[in-house]
Amino acid sequence: MTGNNSAAETQAxxxxxxxxxxxxxxxxxxxxxxxxxxxxxxxxxxxxxxLEAWEASTKRALMIRGASGVAAEAExxxxxxxxxxxxxxxxxxxxxLNKAMIEERVAHKRLRIAxxxxxxxxxxxxxxxxxx
Numbered sequence: 001m002t003g004n005n006s007a008a009e010t011q012a013x014x015x016x017x018x019x020x021x022x023x024x025x026x027x028x029x030x031x032x033x034x035x036x037x038x039x040x041x042x043x044x045x046x047x048x049x050x051l052e053a054w055e056a057s058t059k060r061a062l063m064i065r066g067a068s069g070v071a072a073e074a075e076x077x078x079x080x081x082x083x084x085x086x087x088x089x090x091x092x093x094x095x096x097l098n099k100a101m102i103e104e105r106v107a108h109k110r111l112r113i114a115x116x117x118x119x120x121x122x123x124x125x126x127x128x129x130x131x132x
Contacts, residue, residue, distance in 0.1 A: 019125045026121050030114040037107040044104040047097045054093055 055076065062072035077090045 015128070016125075019121070019128070023118070023121050023125065026114065026118045030111065030118055033107070033111040033114040037104070037111045040100070040104040040107040044097075044100040047093075047100040051093045051097050055090070058090075 058076045059069070059072045062075055063069060067075060
């Protein structure tokens with residue numbers, strides 16, 4: 001009888017050690033995902049700020065030259081500072097902003113997935129503790 005108890009205890013300890021390691025790994029994954037999201041969020045807001053500053057200065061310059069606000073905005077978006085191979089500068093800057101926004105959202109989703117994985121592992125460990 002004692003041999004069976006000892007084997008069961010060893011098996012339970014091994015199992016709990018494995019679950020504990022999975023929880024530790026999941027926490028590490030969440031920390032990495034958080035750092036990645038923070039980096040991507042900073043890049044997104046930097047790109048957003050750059051675009052807004054560029055739009056404001058370009059529109060202001062066009063309005064100083066005599067264009068109305070609506071005409072200045074239209075010219076800025078259609079022509080901007082045209083660059084060969086890139087189209088208008090506004091289009092390029094908007095594209096860069098959108099790329100940064102997508103990267104930030106993907107990183108945020110990765111963080112959420114890591115959090116859900118943590119909750120699943122934690123719940124599984126708690127359930128198994130009550131069963132044993």
